[in-house]
Amino acid sequence: AEDWLKSDxxxxxxxxxxxxxxxxxxxxxxxxxxxxxTWYDCLVPQDxxxxxxxxxxxxQFQKLLVMRVLRDEKIVDGVTKFILHNIGRHFIDVxxxxxxxxxxxxxxxxxxxxxxxxxxxxxxxLFNLAKDLSMxxxxxxxxxxxxxxxxxxxxxxxxxxxxxxxxxxxxHLASSWMPELEKLLETHQTMKLNDEFRLWLSxxxxxxxxxxxxxxxxxxxxxxxxxxxxNIKRTYEDMTEGEFKYFDExxxxxxxxxxxxxxxxxxxxxxxxxxxxxxQERRKYGAIGWxxxxxxxxxxxxxxxxxxxxYIEEQKNVPFETLRYxxxxxxxxxxxxxxxxxxxxxAMIAKYFCPEAVEDDNYVYTEDxxxxxxxxxxxxxxxxxxxxxxxxxxxxxxxxxxxxAIAFENSETKYLMDTIISVQPRTGGGGGGKxxxxxxxxxxxxxxxxxxxxxxxxxxxxxxxxxxxEGTLNSMGTFLSIEMGKFNKMLKKIxxxxxxxxxxxxxxxxxxxxxxxxxxxxxxxxxxxxxxxxLSLKPLGSWFKDLTxxxxxxxxxxxxxxxxxxxxSAFFFPQGYLTAALQTYARDKKIAIDTLDFRxxxxxxxxxxxxxxxxxxxxxxxxxxxxxxxxxxTESIMESNFGETHVYMPVIWLDxxxxxxxxxxxxxxxxxxxxxxxRAGTLSTTGHSTNFIRQLQLPAGDMTPxxxxxxxxxxxxxxxx
Numbered sequence: 001a002e003d004w005l006k007s008d009x010x011x012x013x014x015x016x017x018x019x020x021x022x023x024x025x026x027x028x029x030x031x032x033x034x035x036x037x038t039w040y041d042c043l044v045p046q047d048x049x050x051x052x053x054x055x056x057x058x059x060q061f062q063k064l065l066v067m068r069v070l071r072d073e074k075i076v077d078g079v080t081k082f083i084l085h086n087i088g089r090h091f092i093d094v095x096x097x098x099x100x101x102x103x104x105x106x107x108x109x110x111x112x113x114x115x116x117x118x119x120x121x122x123x124x125x126l127f128n129l130a131k132d133l134s135m136x137x138x139x140x141x142x143x144x145x146x147x148x149x150x151x152x153x154x155x156x157x158x159x160x161x162x163x164x165x166x167x168x169x170x171x172h173l174a175s176s177w178m179p180e181l182e183k184l185l186e187t188h189q190t191m192k193l194n195d196e197f198r199l200w201l202s203x204x205x206x207x208x209x210x211x212x213x214x215x216x217x218x219x220x221x222x223x224x225x226x227x228x229x230x231n232i233k234r235t236y237e238d239m240t241e242g243e244f245k246y247f248d249e250x251x252x253x254x255x256x257x258x259x260x261x262x263x264x265x266x267x268x269x270x271x272x273x274x275x276x277x278x279x280q281e282r283r284k285y286g287a288i289g290w291x292x293x294x295x296x297x298x299x300x301x302x303x304x305x306x307x308x309x310x311y312i313e314e315q316k317n318v319p320f321e322t323l324r325y326x327x328x329x330x331x332x333x334x335x336x337x338x339x340x341x342x343x344x345x346x347a348m349i350a351k352y353f354c355p356e357a358v359e360d361d362n363y364v365y366t367e368d369x370x371x372x373x374x375x376x377x378x379x380x381x382x383x384x385x386x387x388x389x390x391x392x393x394x395x396x397x398x399x400x401x402x403x404x405a406i407a408f409e410n411s412e413t414k415y416l417m418d419t420i421i422s423v424q425p426r427t428g429g430g431g432g433g434k435x436x437x438x439x440x441x442x443x444x445x446x447x448x449x450x451x452x453x454x455x456x457x458x459x460x461x462x463x464x465x466x467x468x469x470e471g472t473l474n475s476m477g478t479f480l481s482i483e484m485g486k487f488n489k490m491l492k493k494i495x496x497x498x499x500x501x502x503x504x505x506x507x508x509x510x511x512x513x514x515x516x517x518x519x520x521x522x523x524x525x526x527x528x529x530x531x532x533x534x535l536s537l538k539p540l541g542s543w544f545k546d547l548t549x550x551x552x553x554x555x556x557x558x559x560x561x562x563x564x565x566x567x568x569s570a571f572f573f574p575q576g577y578l579t580a581a582l583q584t585y586a587r588d589k590k591i592a593i594d595t596l597d598f599r600x601x602x603x604x605x606x607x608x609x610x611x612x613x614x615x616x617x618x619x620x621x622x623x624x625x626x627x628x629x630x631x632x633x634t635e636s637i638m639e640s641n642f643g644e645t646h647v648y649m650p651v652i653w654l655d656x657x658x659x660x661x662x663x664x665x666x667x668x669x670x671x672x673x674x675x676x677x678x679r680a681g682t683l684s685t686t687g688h689s690t691n692f693i694r695q696l697q698l699p700a701g702d703m704t705p706x707x708x709x710x711x712x713x714x715x716x717x718x719x720x721x
Contacts, residue, residue: 012069149177163196231277271352399710490533565619636701
């Protein structure tokens with residue numbers, strides 16, 4: 001099985017075989033290899049029988065353990081099935097949102113609390129209820145924030161006398177006023193309130209929201225519809241016939257121009273509904289969907305809808321470019337803070353807001369032909385078309401490769417496992433195995449014995465820190481000395497805390513909060529926060545191995561001189577390394593550094609084949625491509641192979657050129673390069689992102705660069721395992 005199982009999966013099977021109930025597991029893997037391979041390769045392993053005797057002998061929970069080892073991306077589906085069989089469907093299905101039923105249970109003293117979730121806005125449901133109960137004119141709303149507390153207080157005071165409804169939105173934004181609200185509601189207990197008075201509160205989940213109000217109130221949450229079909233369905237269910245047939249009614253009234261506008265309005269309205277659903281559904285794919293999760297909701301759709309109608313009504317011809325800018329860059333892009341995400345929004349909306357979508361009856365949004373703007377003349381037929389859309393969306397629907405589903409399932413599994421670990425008791429119970437103290441002490445001693453030594457320039461090669469004729473240290477040497485300082489600071493911290501932890505476990509020193517944090521991290525194979533010098537998402541074992549390899553690479557650079565190719569993943573600050581490489585060229589050629597940039601050339605070499613440095617610029621390696629793959633024969637980006645989420649890149653030559661030089665290919669995709677797969681970063685004090693390194697230009701091949709933008713193709717300097 002070594003040819004189709006990863007080493008960590010084999011290790012997991014060996015560990016399982018030591019647990020009671022799994023005796024003979026490794027023999028079965030060896031003797032019934034074809035059965036295990038069939039189960040391993042199937043799309044839904046949770047629904048397939050286990051190979052050999054294991055289907056009958058293992059309990060449902062034990063089968064989950066095997067799935068956790070071999071197919072851990074499917075563990076969430078497996079747990080869902082486990083819950084369904086053991087405690088019932090009630091714990092899986094989401095109940096419908098029924099505001100009227102909840103209102104019947106309310107009273108003047110009982111606030112009704114909307115717990116907000118990303119993408120769901122309950123305001124419209126409140127408006128509709130108020131209209132049904134003839135309270136719309138008496139519904140007073142205010143969004144809380146700085147200075148809004150006294151106004152809200154006055155509204156509540158007036159409402160309890162007159163019987164108005166008062167709605168305080170976004171309570172989580174008024175943390176300093178929450179204690180005042182708590183006192184105010186306590187005073188209501190002794191007051192005579194108008195029977196019609198109701199207090200509505202809305203808040204994101206927050207630690208500042210008073211517990212006493214939560215306990216006293218009726219809690220409601222409205223999850224956004226899950227899936228593209230449900231999302232578009234809600235848009236068209238909330239739409240009236242009058243809105244849909246806006247230009248039809250104008251044409252019937254004698255407006256000749258409106259006749260021409262009926263078709264663009266209906267086609268682009270569906271395109272907008274599809275776009276709104278697609279940008280929300282991409283969120284579930286994590287960083288490959290959006291670098292940052294944005295909170296788009298119904299209000300964005302309604303605003304974009306109003307703009308769409310206004311521009312179609314006021315212009316003789318449909319202003320596609322203006323619509324793409326207003327809806328894509330302003331309405332939806334206004335929430336977007338990451339440049340790569342802004343680029344993606346623009347590439348997505350171009351597919352739905354284009355002349356072909358209006359004029360061509362055979363135009364489709366997706367390659368499989370299942371999604372297209374329907375030729376419907378009335379609202380009922382559009383709703384009918386939406387009802388027959390697939391229930392389960394493939395990632396290709398949103399412009400992603402189907403491998404994105406694997407990445408999404410992996411992130412769901414990681415979140416589930418992290419949550420389970422976080423609620424584990426902190427003390428071990430009785431049992432025959434080693435105590436947690438013994439396990440952590442052994443691990444700490446093992447790590448301490450394998451710790452690499454500090455980096456020093458004692459045996460440095462003459463060329464490493466060579467100075468020029470004016471006595472200035474070479475740029476690469478300057479960068480290396482800064483990195484050495486950072487590595488040494490980190491290594492000293494790890495060594496000292498490991499020694500302290502061993503003493504604390506023995507009871508020789510007090511277990512401080514920091515040492516307790518390190519203890520818990522080691523127990524669950526995580527990297528302690530105190531050690532995290534550079535950005536990494538690896539678990540402890542592979543993180544420590546990676547650290548020793550980084551130190552070894554830096555040590556070789558010091559003692560043997562600049563390497564022929566640079567492992568870019570080894571650095572704390574790769575942006576600084578790239579600047580140093582440019583500066584070396586600028587000093588050599590006497591050119592101002594701010595006029596220079598890098599041209600990206602992907603070679604056919606692997607790191608081991610590099611036998612000499614380039615004549616100018618640098619060779620770098622250690623990057624992985626995500627969202628696509630690098631094809632060595634066509635020397636361009638190609639679609640990923642199924643199941644292959646990351647592909648190792650060959651050596652890349654960064655060749656310094658003067659900015660604006662002719663000769664750059666037009667079909668180049670500006671590929672963002674990140675340190676780790678989370679992609680999102682914060683702006684550090686140096687003005688650089690903590691995660692984004694730079695863009696590298698790669699040939700787009702047979703596809704347009706916009707195709708790879710929608711695919712979210714990026715380069716990563718390290719993986720998560």
